[in-house]
Amino acid sequence: MSYCPVMPAIRYRDAPAMIDFLCRAFGFERKAVYDGPDGTVAHAELTLGDAMIMLGSATQTPYGRLVEPAEPGRPVTMGLYVVVGNVDAHHDRAIAEGATLEIPLTDQSYGGRDYTCRDPEGQVWTFGTYAP
DSSP: OOOOSOOOEEEETTHHHHHHHHHHHHOOEEEEEEEOGGGOEEEEEEEETTEEEEEEEOOOSTTTTTSOOOOTTSOOSOEEEEEOSOHHHHHHHHHHTTOEEEEEEEEOTTSOEEEEEEOTTOOEEEEESOOO
């Protein structure tokens, strides 16, 4: 894997379950998972092609207080856009695994095709073919 200078860092209430979901539904692979106390995840790295996200359990550490998980029914202030090869097949897999569709598959006027969904803890993900 080549080095990518931007890596989103996400906090989840149930990080172990979300790691499983992200791998099953979105196609991420575990690169590293470091356990924390009481069944939490101190730090995890998941890859998708050359990209990587970092995640961990919601904690009251100095960083954890800055980055809290999404709250059900409340808007989030950030979404992730991930380029995938076959967005139609990706969409079908994600929805079958329990992602909540927010914006259906759409051919964009600026190029590319994408869809937007939420993971089980409410984070917003867009997957598409647009790669500027």
